[in-house]
Amino acid sequence: MAYLATHDYLEDKNFVDKWLYTMRTGEMDLSWMNAKTEKIMPRPQNARRGLTYRDLDVGSYGFTEVPEKVRDNRSYAPRGAEIPEGVPDAQPWVSRKSELWAFNTESYYEEAVSRQWNATTDIPWDRLEGVEMPEATGKALSQLMTFLTEVEMIATDTPAMWLPRLNPDFIEVKAFIASQAMDEARHAEVFRKRALTTGWGLMAASPMNEMALKHLRDADSFSEMSVALHLVAEGNVLTMFRFSEYLSPTDVDKKIFRLVMQDEARHVGYGMQHFKYVLENFPEKREVLHAHLDEAENISFAGAAATEVTESFIILAGGGMKKENIEEGIKVTTQFNLKQMHEHFERLEKCGMPERKDPKRSKLYAMFLQGKADAEAHGITF
Amino acid sequence: MAFYAYKDYTEDQKVLEAMQSVMAGNLGLHWFNANTEKFKGHASDPNRGLTYDDLNHGTYGYSDLPEHLRTSQSMVARGSDKSGKLPDMGYVVNRKSDVWSDNVSELYEETKARRWAPATDIPWAALGEKPLSETIEIACAQLYTFLQECEAVSLDFPSRWVALVNQDFIEQKSFMCGQMLDASRLLEVFRKRALYGGAGLKRANVNAEQGLKEWLWAETYPQGSLSINLALSGMLLAIFRHVAAFAPSVTDRAIMRKAMQDRGRWVSYGTGALRYHLEHQPGQRVALHEYLDESEHVMLGIIGSAEFLEPLIIIAGGGLDKDQVKTGRVAVAKLIKLMMREYFARLDYAGLGGRTERSRLPQVMERVQVA
Amino acid sequence: MAVSFPSTDYFEALKAQMVAAQEHFSRLGFIDTTFAVSVANNGKSHHYVLEFEVFELKNVSEVPAVDLKKVDFSIEGDTKVWREMIENIKRNGQADTHHDINTLAHFGEQLKIKYDDPDGHDKLYRFMESIQEFFDLSSKLEVSFN
Numbered sequence A: 001m002a003y004l005a006t007h008d009y010l011e012d013k014n015f016v017d018k019w020l021y022t023m024r025t026g027e028m029d030l031s032w033m034n035a036k037t038e039k040i041m042p043r044p045q046n047a048r049r050g051l052t053y054r055d056l057d058v059g060s061y062g063f064t065e066v067p068e069k070v071r072d073n074r075s076y077a078p079r080g081a082e083i084p085e086g087v088p089d090a091q092p093w094v095s096r097k098s099e100l101w102a103f104n105t106e107s108y109y110e111e112a113v114s115r116q117w118n119a120t121t122d123i124p125w126d127r128l129e130g131v132e133m134p135e136a137t138g139k140a141l142s143q144l145m146t147f148l149t150e151v152e153m154i155a156t157d158t159p160a161m162w163l164p165r166l167n168p169d170f171i172e173v174k175a176f177i178a179s180q181a182m183d184e185a186r187h188a189e190v191f192r193k194r195a196l197t198t199g200w201g202l203m204a205a206s207p208m209n210e211m212a213l214k215h216l217r218d219a220d221s222f223s224e225m226s227v228a229l230h231l232v233a234e235g236n237v238l239t240m241f242r243f244s245e246y247l248s249p250t251d252v253d254k255k256i257f258r259l260v261m262q263d264e265a266r267h268v269g270y271g272m273q274h275f276k277y278v279l280e281n282f283p284e285k286r287e288v289l290h291a292h293l294d295e296a297e298n299i300s301f302a303g304a305a306a307t308e309v310t311e312s313f314i315i316l317a318g319g320g321m322k323k324e325n326i327e328e329g330i331k332v333t334t335q336f337n338l339k340q341m342h343e344h345f346e347r348l349e350k351c352g353m354p355e356r357k358d359p360k361r362s363k364l365y366a367m368f369l370q371g372k373a374d375a376e377a378h379g380i381t382f
Numbered sequence B: 001m002a003f004y005a006y007k008d009y010t011e012d013q014k015v016l017e018a019m020q021s022v023m024a025g026n027l028g029l030h031w032f033n034a035n036t037e038k039f040k041g042h043a044s045d046p047n048r049g050l051t052y053d054d055l056n057h058g059t060y061g062y063s064d065l066p067e068h069l070r071t072s073q074s075m076v077a078r079g080s081d082k083s084g085k086l087p088d089m090g091y092v093v094n095r096k097s098d099v100w101s102d103n104v105s106e107l108y109e110e111t112k113a114r115r116w117a118p119a120t121d122i123p124w125a126a127l128g129e130k131p132l133s134e135t136i137e138i139a140c141a142q143l144y145t146f147l148q149e150c151e152a153v154s155l156d157f158p159s160r161w162v163a164l165v166n167q168d169f170i171e172q173k174s175f176m177c178g179q180m181l182d183a184s185r186l187l188e189v190f191r192k193r194a195l196y197g198g199a200g201l202k203r204a205n206v207n208a209e210q211g212l213k214e215w216l217w218a219e220t221y222p223q224g225s226l227s228i229n230l231a232l233s234g235m236l237l238a239i240f241r242h243v244a245a246f247a248p249s250v251t252d253r254a255i256m257r258k259a260m261q262d263r264g265r266w267v268s269y270g271t272g273a274l275r276y277h278l279e280h281q282p283g284q285r286v287a288l289h290e291y292l293d294e295s296e297h298v299m300l301g302i303i304g305s306a307e308f309l310e311p312l313i314i315i316a317g318g319g320l321d322k323d324q325v326k327t328g329r330v331a332v333a334k335l336i337k338l339m340m341r342e343y344f345a346r347l348d349y350a351g352l353g354g355r356t357e358r359s360r361l362p363q364v365m366e367r368v369q370v371a
Numbered sequence C: 001m002a003v004s005f006p007s008t009d010y011f012e013a014l015k016a017q018m019v020a021a022q023e024h025f026s027r028l029g030f031i032d033t034t035f036a037v038s039v040a041n042n043g044k045s046h047h048y049v050l051e052f053e054v055f056e057l058k059n060v061s062e063v064p065a066v067d068l069k070k071v072d073f074s075i076e077g078d079t080k081v082w083r084e085m086i087e088n089i090k091r092n093g094q095a096d097t098h099h100d101i102n103t104l105a106h107f108g109e110q111l112k113i114k115y116d117d118p119d120g121h122d123k124l125y126r127f128m129e130s131i132q133e134f135f136d137l138s139s140k141l142e143v144s145f146n
Helices: A013-025 A105-114 A135-152 A154-165 A171-195 A207-217 A222-247 A251-281 A283-304 A307-318 A323-350 A363-377 B013-023 B104-113 B124-129 B134-162 B170-196 B206-216 B221-245 B250-280 B284-295 B297-303 B306-317 B322-350 B361-365 C008-020 C022-028 C079-092 C101-106 C118-126 C128-140
Strands: C003-005 C033-041 C044-053 C056-063 C073-078 C111-114 C143-145
Touching: A013 B297, A013 B306, A013 B322, A105 A171, A105 A251, A105 B170, A135 A154, A135 A171, A135 A207, A135 A222, A135 A307, A154 A171, A154 A207, A154 A222, A154 B134, A154 B170, A171 A251, A171 B134, A171 B170, A207 A222, A207 A283, A222 A251, A222 A283, A222 A307, A222 A323, A251 A283, A251 A323, A283 A323, A283 A363, A307 A323, A307 B013, A323 A363, A323 B013, B104 B170, B104 B250, B124 B170, B124 B250, B134 B170, B134 B206, B134 B221, B134 B306, B170 B250, B206 B221, B206 B297, B221 B250, B221 B284, B221 B297, B221 B306, B221 B322, B221 C101, B221 C118, B250 B284, B250 B322, B250 C118, B250 C128, B284 B297, B297 B306, B297 B322, B297 B361, B306 B322, B322 B361, B322 C118, C003 C008, C003 C079, C008 C022, C008 C044, C008 C056, C008 C128, C022 C128, C033 C079, C033 C118, C073 C079, C073 C101, C073 C118, C079 C101, C079 C128, C079 C143, C101 C111, C101 C128, C118 C128
Parallel strands: C003 C143, C033 C073
Antiparallel strands: C033 C044, C044 C056, C073 C111
């Protein structure tokens, strides 16, 4: 199954002899010095921002000039280098720009690199010493954290699976995905650490959400994967992080959610920009993406039906398990669920898919309208 | 490839009723008494913060992970209460000794702690203020073109495997994520450096790429790790040290100092993982020797390629005149010896001793002469 | 007041400077390594063991001989080489390319790196920036040479 290079270099007498000759005599080939490549002199446009990928967006080196279909490079040669005969085929599955591009990708990456934080040292864990939460809210928090640590790594595994399949010319997209992988590892870490500092340990797994993870993992194309992951799933999670920050029982939890939401917003930003780009530049994909959204929304709904998450949210939102706490918790959770769905359709609309806001097109939209009406009937607005 | 859920939940009466029941205040609370270990983790060293090592406890820890993971194929968090129908994520790396290294948790923490940003942490202006001679700059541009190729392949390696590694190896997978960002950042800084100097990129390296693809596409994770984390990373670490030692500018030295730190972690992991692998699967010693018999030639494919060798000679020697080229050749000859020495020492340390006698590399390397 | 090199006082003075620059060293990241510094002079050597942990130098001790099994690596060199490095640091505020640890030790011709296991050796490179900047703190000291 393994790939074999075109030469066994140790057995290639010409290769060995040429190398030894160069070392012995100093006679060098030097033809690479005259490589037929563009000469540019990029400089930071903003000294405080430093030298960014955007500063390198010049001529044949830049991302702006990458064509819709990359035909001339399937190797590991960096974009803009001279590519001689004989380079291997990296076997990219995706060589079409509109399949993965997003406006601002390079900035998302630079932002990610500059905003890396450390779950070990940037969270004031010592402030949890001696903090004892009541059993109900303590367990509810631990359950929420168990759910979050369970789901975060899908946003590492899934884009990472696609990374080596992307044409190496899409440097900035690959870089962004690498930064996302690190973000999500950090999120899985911080949520695991928080669950294991409550005193209750981890709680129950979420089978309904596991199915969502499987769906995210096994997409037929990068765009479908991105729509389901960056737009739908991470969009939902971003709303959840905002609500969770609001509900946080301690300032440590507030800090955690503030930091994770920054990262998540970048991922959603990329997802939105990519969705917009693919609809504008690859319009044939529209119906394919609709079909994928049908299943992504089915699974999104399943996630909302995962009672271990909903119930823990209700308890946290209401501050306990007495009747009045539960009532308040249901009210807040209802608002959260509706907000999640509302924001989901808002994103789709902003990115160029307004037709999804139609109960005949989207079952989830039908559920949203029904839920909104039920909520209003109970005096709950969002 | 697409996965479809077991049912259409929006039309499932049972699901809808369960949701409605909860939202009417009837909480089932099946999770409330989850069958898990009660534990409250603390930072053992407040200066260091709360590490994964601090949570290496009981069912939550990695020490107690069995060698074979048979009961966990989903993304359920290690130590949580698994119940209900869970999907199979398709992991193919389910043996601890296929991926583990005793220092992986420590290396992950170090990766995070030693983060940096190429845009702002490299003194780019220093190169602008004191540009290099044209010859040296072109040599640097070629070197940095080649290094981008190495990082592109390095980025693909953990990416190819991370989703195939069982989720219970969370610390290991997290380290792989760190590797992805490391490779991405190094690719970025090498690209920025190559272009900043004004010579443009140069030529892709056919021989190196052919060899790198062979290593990247190894059949198993242990083989690939041996090639990418130990062999390639060991070579790159030596190259970074070398270029730092002969750095033509403050900018290049700063870049190489950061690069050697990042790559040093890969080498540490690669050596540690090989060691762990052979301690627990001693029979693999034969298989890995055979693998290296076939794949070690890639090292020569890299070292012997003009696009790698010649710029290094020029940078180390300081130019193209006869004496400079001789100085450069002497330095590169020493570098090659150093690479080989360290490569075999790491293999020996990791339990794959006897390689020097078996490998085809020494008899070729010993023929290097500088007249 | 001048500190003498080599001596534990020299390394303790660097340690104090490192504490004063804690924020900077924290940003560089964890440094978890124990290494030895050996300074040879006319056939005699002085050996020091430096234990770094998290962001600081925790302990300095002078030892009669270096046990390579107890340290990650050892940096050995003649007093002339060390002196030249420290004087270079003093002149320039930091070691220049020809006088930093990496360059001096690269081929083992001026400083030698010795180690028992390669993983310990690799720690020199994993923490290179912090180690170099630690020695660069010499720029803030008056150093006299024995």
